[in-house]
Amino acid sequence: MQLDSKIPEGPLSEKWKKYKSTVPLVAPNNKRRIEVIVVGTGLAGASAAATLGELGYKVKAFTFHDSPRRAHSIAAQGGINAAKNYQNDGDSVYRLFYDTIKGGDYRAREANVYRLAEVSTQIIDQCVAQGVPFAREYGGLLENMSFGGVQVSRTFYAKGQTGQQLLIGAYQALSRQISTGAVKMYNRHEMMDLVVVDGKARGIIARNLLTGELERHSAHCVLLATGGYGNVFYLSTNAMGSNVSAAWRATRRGALMANPCFTQIHPTCIPQSGDYQSKLTLMSESLRNDGRVWVPKNLEDAKAIREGKKTALDIKEEDRDYYLERRYPAFGNLVPRDVASRAAKVECDKGLGVSPTGLAVFLDFSSAIERYGKAEANTQGLTNASPEEIKAMGTKVVEDKYGNLFEMYEKIAGENPYIYPMKIYPAVHYTMGGLWVDYNLETNIPGLFALGEANFSDHGANRLGASALMQGLADGYFVAPYTIGQFLANEIRTGEINTQSAAFEEAEKQTKSRIDRLMNVKGNQSVESFHRRLGKIMWDLCGMSRNAEGLKEGRRLIRELREEFYKDVFVPGNADDFNPELEKAYRVADFLELGELMMIDAYERNESCGGHFREEYQTPEGEAQRDDENYTYVAAWKWDDNEPQLTKEPLVFENVKLIQRSYK
Amino acid sequence: MSDMKLTVKVWRQKNAKTPGKFETYKVNANEHMSFLEMMDVLNEQLVHDKKEPVAFEHDCREGICGACSMVIDGQPHGPLQATTTCQLHMRHFKDGDTITVEPFRAKAFPVVKDLVVDRSAFDRIIQSGGYISVNTGQAVDGNSIPVEKDVAVKAFDAATCIGCGACVAACPNGSAMLFTSAKISHLGLLPQGEIEHKHRTLKMVAQMDKEGFGYCTNIGACSAECPKEISLENIARMNRSFINASLTTDK
Numbered sequence: 001m002q003l004d005s006k007i008p009e010g011p012l013s014e015k016w017k018k019y020k021s022t023v024p025l026v027a028p029n030n031k032r033r034i035e036v037i038v039v040g041t042g043l044a045g046a047s048a049a050a051t052l053g054e055l056g057y058k059v060k061a062f063t064f065h066d067s068p069r070r071a072h073s074i075a076a077q078g079g080i081n082a083a084k085n086y087q088n089d090g091d092s093v094y095r096l097f098y099d100t101i102k103g104g105d106y107r108a109r110e111a112n113v114y115r116l117a118e119v120s121t122q123i124i125d126q127c128v129a130q131g132v133p134f135a136r137e138y139g140g141l142l143e144n145m146s147f148g149g150v151q152v153s154r155t156f157y158a159k160g161q162t163g164q165q166l167l168i169g170a171y172q173a174l175s176r177q178i179s180t181g182a183v184k185m186y187n188r189h190e191m192m193d194l195v196v197v198d199g200k201a202r203g204i205i206a207r208n209l210l211t212g213e214l215e216r217h218s219a220h221c222v223l224l225a226t227g228g229y230g231n232v233f234y235l236s237t238n239a240m241g242s243n244v245s246a247a248w249r250a251t252r253r254g255a256l257m258a259n260p261c262f263t264q265i266h267p268t269c270i271p272q273s274g275d276y277q278s279k280l281t282l283m284s285e286s287l288r289n290d291g292r293v294w295v296p297k298n299l300e301d302a303k304a305i306r307e308g309k310k311t312a313l314d315i316k317e318e319d320r321d322y323y324l325e326r327r328y329p330a331f332g333n334l335v336p337r338d339v340a341s342r343a344a345k346v347e348c349d350k351g352l353g354v355s356p357t358g359l360a361v362f363l364d365f366s367s368a369i370e371r372y373g374k375a376e377a378n379t380q381g382l383t384n385a386s387p388e389e390i391k392a393m394g395t396k397v398v399e400d401k402y403g404n405l406f407e408m409y410e411k412i413a414g415e416n417p418y419i420y421p422m423k424i425y426p427a428v429h430y431t432m433g434g435l436w437v438d439y440n441l442e443t444n445i446p447g448l449f450a451l452g453e454a455n456f457s458d459h460g461a462n463r464l465g466a467s468a469l470m471q472g473l474a475d476g477y478f479v480a481p482y483t484i485g486q487f488l489a490n491e492i493r494t495g496e497i498n499t500q501s502a503a504f505e506e507a508e509k510q511t512k513s514r515i516d517r518l519m520n521v522k523g524n525q526s527v528e529s530f531h532r533r534l535g536k537i538m539w540d541l542c543g544m545s546r547n548a549e550g551l552k553e554g555r556r557l558i559r560e561l562r563e564e565f566y567k568d569v570f571v572p573g574n575a576d577d578f579n580p581e582l583e584k585a586y587r588v589a590d591f592l593e594l595g596e597l598m599m600i601d602a603y604e605r606n607e608s609c610g611g612h613f614r615e616e617y618q619t620p621e622g623e624a625q626r627d628d629e630n631y632t633y634v635a636a637w638k639w640d641d642n643e644p645q646l647t648k649e650p651l652v653f654e655n656v657k658l659i660q661r662s663y664k
Numbered sequence: 665m666s667d668m669k670l671t672v673k674v675w676r677q678k679n680a681k682t683p684g685k686f687e688t689y690k691v692n693a694n695e696h697m698s699f700l701e702m703m704d705v706l707n708e709q710l711v712h713d714k715k716e717p718v719a720f721e722h723d724c725r726e727g728i729c730g731a732c733s734m735v736i737d738g739q740p741h742g743p744l745q746a747t748t749t750c751q752l753h754m755r756h757f758k759d760g761d762t763i764t765v766e767p768f769r770a771k772a773f774p775v776v777k778d779l780v781v782d783r784s785a786f787d788r789i790i791q792s793g794g795y796i797s798v799n800t801g802q803a804v805d806g807n808s809i810p811v812e813k814d815v816a817v818k819a820f821d822a823a824t825c826i827g828c829g830a831c832v833a834a835c836p837n838g839s840a841m842l843f844t845s846a847k848i849s850h851l852g853l854l855p856q857g858e859i860e861h862k863h864r865t866l867k868m869v870a871q872m873d874k875e876g877f878g879y880c881t882n883i884g885a886c887s888a889e890c891p892k893e894i895s896l897e898n899i900a901r902m903n904r905s906f907i908n909a910s911l912t913t914d915k
């Protein structure tokens with residue numbers, strides 16, 4: 001198979017402008033006759049559905065949630081990037097583009113990333129106009145901060161609840177279109193299969209989660225904005241319901257899955273505390289702006305802390321190892337996520353971990369509290385403030401900035417982070433891999449588009465902080481509404497798509513038999529227990545570091561687990577009823593296939609890049625060692641139960657030079 | 665890690681048409697678990713015994729999506745202030761405790777199953793006017809209209825509502841005033857949203873009534889139980905603008 005990325009001709013900075021002015025358009029009177037299905041109402045889906053509704057298309061939007069506002073995007077904390085250069089610190093579209101390409105370890109497409117950087121500025125304008133209450137300075141203008149992997153302040157934020165505020169903005173825009181009838185909203189409806197008619201995506205089979213009924217929905221094209229698949233690891237920072245099924249069902253229908261093994265492990269999460277644990281909680285990367293990461297220098301101190309005989313406060317300054325500042329003086333605590341996560345693992349592997357499980361490092365705010373306290377004292381003209389007063393003032397500043405995150409930490413960990421440093425450890429957070437798409441965000445199935453975290457397009461092998469929200473909204477508000485035009489312009493004479501065709505018939509039948517199969521196993525083990533076991537295999541063998549041996553073994557273990565699943569899973573209740581256990585079951589069934597593909601993809605990529613760290617390929621200092629000669633490509637996989645097939649899309653870099661990523 | 669033996673009385677109800685009742689279960693938990701993880705343990709036990717697990721809503725498990733919705737020992741989201749069900753940890757309970765768990769009850773929130781209720785009325789209130797009418801691509805530069813920091817903070821505070829419905833469940837009248845007024849304040853305080861403010865207020869209040877939410881009699885239970893501490897000030901602000909709008913609008 002040949003993959004055509006359909007990148008427009010011309011210089012990088014002109015491509016999108018030119019594309020926009022030449023892409024075929026659908027006239028307003030025709031739009032009314034064209035139907036579009038949007039699956040997912042997170043940032044990407046809600047923004048797309050709202051915009052398409054405004055443009056005059058007939059939109060049907062689907063979410064398995066009870067309301068569009070509950071999508072996983074709501075939980076994003078830290079912020080959203082945009083090349084506004086409001087801070088006058090040298091930011092530009094090119095710099096955001098460059099940082100993203102470099103941060104992704106040169107495994108993303110130049111043209112897509114440049115477009116992302118270009119539209120980023122419009123996103124902020126749009127959100128402000130919708131009433132998103134971003135943080136502001138005293139002068140009333142928008143405030144920014146810096147995030148990992150970059151040296152400018154380009155991140156816009158709303159306390160630690162940026163995702164919530166952006167999603168509410170998109171949800172409101174969507175609600176407005178629902179009220180006019182431009183968008184028909186299907187809550188509590190889960191896409192179970194993609195329907196392909198004569199080679200084009202023409203609809204979906206959806207399950208009404210309240211009644212269990214299977215429904216056929218047709219349209220002229222289908223947009224998947226169904227999020228990432230980090231939950232294949234069971235424990236992750238993703239919401240409990242996040243799953244791969246929509247994308248996976250598309251893969252089963254012939255769409256290609258790109259770079260599935262590129263997973264982001266986020267360095268600052270609250271460590272696991274027990275086997276019953278259901279998910280992990282992120283502590284926003286923004287905290288690394290002010291928090292310093294360290295472990296004790298001595299093994300004895302670390303041991304004493306683990307056993308509860310000492311606390312962080314007992315360790316003298318000279319006995320602490322601020323290992324990120326030591327190893328990466330230029331970026332210090334603000335190195336990108338993949339680098340910070342691996343560094344934490346290295347320290348814990350040495351036996352320097354500080355939680356009972358040995359899997360935690362400190363994130364310490366005492367220096368920031370002192371620094372802010374002194375600045376505050378200065379501003380208030382208090383020349384002889386006592387250390388306590390300074391601390392109190394500094395604490396107040398930190399509270400204003402991160403109050404809700406500190407509160408969340410205390411609720412979960414049961415310890416006051418203003419006094420004791422936080423204990424953190426890396427956790428699965430984001431998946432860079434996803435459905436393969438071209439410049440139009442169209443998959444290799446004509447008429448099937450993928451937006452947001454569900455596609456693979458912009459972050460290469462590692463995503464920079466605050467760039468997922470940017471990408472989701474870029475795709476939904478500003479890219480897909482244009483790019484679907486090149487497909488739909490040829491559909492104005494198609495007429496309504498009939499749901500009685502053989503393709504719909506067959507897809508519905510297959511969905512029903514998949515469900516029946518699960519209900520009829522009537523075994524003895526819960527879905528949850530299988531999911532947990534899958535997660536452990538994935539984390540141990542396809543997690544923060546990987547090797548060929550382990551990946552081969554992982555593939556075998558997952559196969560075995562899948563067999564056992566279909567022999568011994570127990571799904572209570574009925575299929576024609578509201579049945580959350582059944583929902584979990586069909587999602588886990590798909591994870592069991594995806595997990596295998598991730599092992600294969602990681603095995604095949606004989607290099608280390610970004611979040612993909614193969615132990616065999618590292619520099620003498622333990623940094624990721626890329627192999628640009630042989631692996632500068634996107635690995636796009638066609639699923640096959642016996643032997644998935646790989647198609648390579650070579651990545652061509654015309655504007656940046658590939659260098660060893662250095663943050664030293 | 666100290667273990668706790670608990671007795672949990674859970675409301676079980678097949679659907680809106682079938683009457684429900686309490687069932688009593690024994691659960692072994694520990695103090696590090698979240699309340700929902702304790703419920704997971706119970707469900708794992710039920711599945712093991714080939715019984716149907718308790719249906720409850722949850723997703724983010726970090727207090728932001730607004731999905732979780734349990735009345736625990738008579739209080740929506742349980743005993744801890746400013747805390748959602750998913751953020752409540754078992755260290756706030758004692759070994760040997762009996763805990764009662766019920767759904768959010770209100771006329772406008774019919775039961776779906778067990779602890780799951782239908783809160784789509786909230787969506788319809790937002791659809792009736794809880795937005796700023798701006799199409800994609802029409803916006804001016806983000807910094808062209810400065811917003812006073814204090815105003816932005818107030819708008820933000822109102823905008824942190826997670827749409828959980830605890831306010832409704834807490835209110836003896838089943839009123840949605842806190843939820844609705846939070847949205848009206850969020851948008852109305854900002855210069856971008858001020859233009860539609862009156863009209864928005866009238867439409868949203870009308871929809872709220874239509875959905876069958878009760879009237880506000882100034883009890884204040886809503887704000888006391890709100891996990892995001894949405895302030896009663898918002899209700900006062902909404903009432904003022906409602907009266908004002910009713911008197912002045914000619915639409």
Ligand SMILES: Cc1cc2nc3c(=O)[nH]c(=O)nc-3n(C[C@H](O)[C@H](O)[C@H](O)COP(=O)(O)OP(=O)(O)OC[C@H]3O[C@@H](n4cnc5c(N)ncnc54)[C@H](O)[C@@H]3O)c2cc1C
Pocket residue numbers: 039040041042043044045062063064065068071072073074075076077078079080162163189190191192225226227228237238239242243245246282429430451452453454465466467468469470472
């Ligand atoms: C804790 C946390 C914090 C984060 N913080 C940041 C941050 O500060 N900055 C940043 O840039 N990024 C952040 N991210 C990443 C970012 O939040 C996500 O990548 C992004 O929100 C994904 O948006 P989305 O629209 O693609 O998908 P989602 O928000 O995941 O939405 C998926 C939608 O698809 C629907 N869906 C899925 N499958 C189906 C199906 N089969 N049928 C019907 N509907 C379906 C769901 O109901 C949902 O509506 C964070 C992520 C996490 C986990």
Ligand code: SF4
Pocket residue numbers: 824825826827828829830831832842843846886889890891892893894
């Ligand atoms: S006002 Fe508070 S209690 Fe009511 S829905 Fe919003 S967050 Fe929940």
Ligand code: FES
Pocket residue numbers: 721722723724725726727728729730731732748749750751
């Ligand atoms: S599960 Fe999201 S708020 Fe509780």
